[in-house]
Amino acid sequence: MIDEFVQGFIEEVKELLLQLEDDLIGLEKDPGNLETVNNIFRVMHTLKGSAGMVGFKNIQDLTHEFEGIYEQIREGQRNIDSSIVDITLKGKDVILSMLTGDADDGKGQELIDIIRKMTAKGARGKSPKKPKVSTEVRVSSHLYVILFSPDKGVFERGLDPDKVIDELKAAGETHILLHEKKKSWEKQKEEKVCHTVWEIYLRSSLAYSEIGDIFLFFDKDEFSIFELSREELQIDPFLEEKLGKLYKNKITPEQQLKDCLDLLPEQQSGAQLPAEKPVDSIAEIKPVETSRYDMEATVNVSSHKLDELMNLVSELVTLTATMEVHASRFNDPRLSNTLENVEKLTKKFRNNALDLRLVPVGTLLSKFKRQIRDLSKELGKKVNLLIEGQDIEIDKTILKSIESPLQHIIRNSIDHGLEPEEERLSKGKSPEGMLKITAFYSGASVIIQVQDDGRGINLERVRECAVKKGLALADQVLSKQELISMIMEPGFTTSDNISMVSGRGVGMNVVRKELNSVGGGLEVFTEKNLGTSITMKLPTTLTIIDTLMIDVANSQILIPIMDIEYCFKEKRQTLFNKDNRYIQYKNNPIPLISLREQFSYPASDIEDLMVIIINKFDRKYAVVADLIIGEHQAVIKPLGDLFVNQPFFSGGSIMVDGKLAFILDTNFLFNHITKI
Amino acid sequence: MTTSDIDKKTSYINLRIGSESFAISVYKVLEIIQYEELTHVPNCSDYVPGVLNFRGSIVPVIDMHKRFNLDSANVEDKMVVVVDVLSKDKNVLMGLLVDQVTDVLEFEYKSIKSVPDLGIKYNPEFIEGFIEQDGKFIMVLNIDRVLSVEELTDVSQITKE
Numbered sequence: 001m002i003d004e005f006v007q008g009f010i011e012e013v014k015e016l017l018l019q020l021e022d023d024l025i026g027l028e029k030d031p032g033n034l035e036t037v038n039n040i041f042r043v044m045h046t047l048k049g050s051a052g053m054v055g056f057k058n059i060q061d062l063t064h065e066f067e068g069i070y071e072q073i074r075e076g077q078r079n080i081d082s083s084i085v086d087i088t089l090k091g092k093d094v095i096l097s098m099l100t101g102d103a104d105d106g107k108g109q110e111l112i113d114i115i116r117k118m119t120a121k122g123a124r125g126k127s128p129k130k131p132k133v134s135t136e137v138r139v140s141s142h143l144y145v146i147l148f149s150p151d152k153g154v155f156e157r158g159l160d161p162d163k164v165i166d167e168l169k170a171a172g173e174t175h176i177l178l179h180e181k182k183k184s185w186e187k188q189k190e191e192k193v194c195h196t197v198w199e200i201y202l203r204s205s206l207a208y209s210e211i212g213d214i215f216l217f218f219d220k221d222e223f224s225i226f227e228l229s230r231e232e233l234q235i236d237p238f239l240e241e242k243l244g245k246l247y248k249n250k251i252t253p254e255q256q257l258k259d260c261l262d263l264l265p266e267q268q269s270g271a272q273l274p275a276e277k278p279v280d281s282i283a284e285i286k287p288v289e290t291s292r293y294d295m296e297a298t299v300n301v302s303s304h305k306l307d308e309l310m311n312l313v314s315e316l317v318t319l320t321a322t323m324e325v326h327a328s329r330f331n332d333p334r335l336s337n338t339l340e341n342v343e344k345l346t347k348k349f350r351n352n353a354l355d356l357r358l359v360p361v362g363t364l365l366s367k368f369k370r371q372i373r374d375l376s377k378e379l380g381k382k383v384n385l386l387i388e389g390q391d392i393e394i395d396k397t398i399l400k401s402i403e404s405p406l407q408h409i410i411r412n413s414i415d416h417g418l419e420p421e422e423e424r425l426s427k428g429k430s431p432e433g434m435l436k437i438t439a440f441y442s443g444a445s446v447i448i449q450v451q452d453d454g455r456g457i458n459l460e461r462v463r464e465c466a467v468k469k470g471l472a473l474a475d476q477v478l479s480k481q482e483l484i485s486m487i488m489e490p491g492f493t494t495s496d497n498i499s500m501v502s503g504r505g506v507g508m509n510v511v512r513k514e515l516n517s518v519g520g521g522l523e524v525f526t527e528k529n530l531g532t533s534i535t536m537k538l539p540t541t542l543t544i545i546d547t548l549m550i551d552v553a554n555s556q557i558l559i560p561i562m563d564i565e566y567c568f569k570e571k572r573q574t575l576f577n578k579d580n581r582y583i584q585y586k587n588n589p590i591p592l593i594s595l596r597e598q599f600s601y602p603a604s605d606i607e608d609l610m611v612i613i614i615n616k617f618d619r620k621y622a623v624v625a626d627l628i629i630g631e632h633q634a635v636i637k638p639l640g641d642l643f644v645n646q647p648f649f650s651g652g653s654i655m656v657d658g659k660l661a662f663i664l665d666t667n668f669l670f671n672h673i674t675k676i
Numbered sequence: 677m678t679t680s681d682i683d684k685k686t687s688y689i690n691l692r693i694g695s696e697s698f699a700i701s702v703y704k705v706l707e708i709i710q711y712e713e714l715t716h717v718p719n720c721s722d723y724v725p726g727v728l729n730f731r732g733s734i735v736p737v738i739d740m741h742k743r744f745n746l747d748s749a750n751v752e753d754k755m756v757v758v759v760d761v762l763s764k765d766k767n768v769l770m771g772l773l774v775d776q777v778t779d780v781l782e783f784e785y786k787s788i789k790s791v792p793d794l795g796i797k798y799n800p801e802f803i804e805g806f807i808e809q810d811g812k813f814i815m816v817l818n819i820d821r822v823l824s825v826e827e828l829t830d831v832s833q834i835t836k837e
Binding site for chain 2: 310311312313314315318555598599600601637638639640641642643646648649652654658659660661662
């Protein structure tokens with residue numbers, strides 16, 4: 001039981017740390033973003049709380065210090081600089097190692113000392129405020145302005161605004177202004193209709209989120225909480241009065257508050273102002289609840305169980321279809337109606353089961369953001385990272401298995417691909433190197449592409465090394481693609497010096513091996529001085545795609561609809577009257593592929609054939625089928641290891657009648673054809 | 677394997693492929709189904725006449741006649757024995773196309789005779805041993821080896837070229 005609890009905690013922390021990393025990297029790009037600072041603070045706070053509960057004292061202590069430093073930032077006493085981001089990232093790593101138990105406590109203590117020094121220096125020394133050592137020993141200096149305007153039907157919801165006011169009164173010193181409108185509050189209470197707006201000034205030791213908790217049962221448009229944390233505010237004893245009066249004369253509360261802030265002496269606003277931006281403050285409460293909710297709503301299930309579920313559901317779908325066929329003989333409307341409902345339910349059931357296995361690619365890609373940032377710092381190269389298609393969903397096991405291949409590729413790109421700034425400038429490129437990671441569906445596969453605009457693979461150098469290593473003869477004629485495939489040979493490297501990052505010559509070979517082990521493939525394109533693009537093609541194991549079902553010699557073949565550009569009917573004679581296999585499409589000749597021929601089926605004498613124009617990676621070609629049957633939503637099933645070497649299909653699918661159909665691999669088919 | 681395992685009786689499924697009899701441990705067998713028309717996979721090796729839908733997975737069917745170079749008996753109702761094979765530390769489902777599943781045999785592990793070095797036409801790695809029944813020899817198959825994916829894909833590559 002306790003172990004489970006700890007395990008749950010570890011999972012939660014890992015998620016939180018991932019979020020933290022994301023936020024930190026975001027913060028570095030946009031240091032002024034208070035929302036991000038708040039997020040980080042919240043993560044630290046949550047970590048501290050949970051760690052304490054489970055008994056990770058070291059994590060609790062460390063996060064406590066971080067909480068302190070981010071508190072200072074929140075309060076505008078400190079600016080974000082890269083040293084803070086750096087130390088927090090370090091902290092994240094230390095926490096992670098603490099989780100696994102192999103942490104050396106010295107590291108944690110070291111960090112704590114550094115942070116203490118930072119916090120002690122405090123906020124640009126303006127106010128000699130003591131550094132906040134702990135939030136337990138609270139400095140009771142929070143000043144809140146709260147506008148509370150319950151909906152007029154608040155009583156019907158079983159809520160009593162008076163109770164809220166009482167709670168606020170109990171929370172600290174209050175100064176409450178009641179804006180009752182026409183009728184008195186007492187009268188409104190009798191009539192059970194609320195028109196009153198409360199304006200509360202509260203000096204309390206409670207944290208912002210704790211104040212928010214008091215309003216737990218109210219909608220976010222029913223209350224707004226603003227924190228005025230500056231000590232200067234509290235020095236002026238009349239300020240509260242002023243704020244109160246102002247409210248009476250103004251119509252919109254928000255405008256009024258801005259005016260209040262404008263009223264403050266010049267040097268006190270300015271840099272610190274964002275902390276009290278009303279809009280931000282409102283948004284501050286909600287996310288805490290939603291993110292916490294999300295985490296609690298996650299359940300870890302072994303993928304084996306999911307597989308089994310998926311198979312059972314697929315069986316059920318097939319059986320239902322068979323049942324329908326049998327039932328149709330009875331001509332009983334009640335029976336067929338019931339079956340129809342059963343079918344609908346099973347389909348829903350199947351779709352739900354399908355979704356369970358898939359996770360967005362973004363969950364992995366965001367991990368790399370940190371690595372890329374660290375790498376670019378380490379190597380002194382500025383990297384502009386672009387990520388597209390984060391929400392493309394892929395089977396979790398596959399996503400996991402490509403983590404290290406992807407890491408290799410990214411490292412290669414930054415270390416070897418992207419040039420240092422001066423070199424880029426001399427080439428007329430932008431000083432920042434571009435690294436683009438794109439994910440998208442391609443038929444039955446998911447493609448993840450890593451593209452850089454660096455110097456490209458030096459193919460002459462590859463050639464030299466290949467000759468040196470005895471992979472090629474000195475005078476051998478090698479095509480570009482052949483040279484590229486050399487870099488995937490074991491032990492191949494062109495780098496003269498082995499850096500910490502890459503250059504050991506195991507990279508691409510390992511990448512290829514690992515991708516092959518999950519049934520994926522690798523394609524490399526490179527152009528001198530323009531960059532390199534590495535395309536990973538991955539199976540989705542269990543994805544659902546829309547396909548067009550065609551018939552080739554009574555075999556049912558599925559073509560992913562997203563790869564199809566156009567379909568039309570054409571006479572056999574027009575298609576195959578000449579020797580060359582090309583067809584004019586939009587005034588361009590494109591290759592024409594007869595599937596019958598490819599599949600070694602006997603030629604047919606069907607007069608009207610169907611031509612399907614396929615557009616894959618911007619390469620167009622036409623395939624010829626006997627017939628188009630219709631659309632089919634295919635649950636992709638792997639064909640298994642036995643068919644790894646066949647170039648035509650990326651998977652199969654089970655039809656409603658229990659029969660099988662194969663999914664055409666539109667990308668590999670093209671490569672296969674052009675090779676011959 | 678402990679002594680008790682050797683003494684314990686195990687069940688084997690007795691198959692007929694062409695003129696020969698083979699046995700497979702029941703632990704490997706998931707289901708025995710009537711042969712129905714398979715879905716043909718274009719340009720695939722002769723060993724694989726097609727695939728079938730077995731409980732929602734695509735399962736390749738291996739023609740055992742071709743695998744052992746035996747003539748197919750003229751039997752109408754062929755059977756497909758779905759087995760769970762261990763290949764490269766992975767469990768793979770495969771169907772064996774056979775002429776007949778005759779019966780289930782029970783015998784002690786120790787009664788399996790080892791493979792003679794000479795005089796058999798099959799790769800000795802494929803055969804675990806022999807058992808004698810009513811004066812006839814039945815070959816106990818090492819089914820993991822017979823259906824090893826490496827070997828099968830190798831073959832399919834050769835036939836493709």
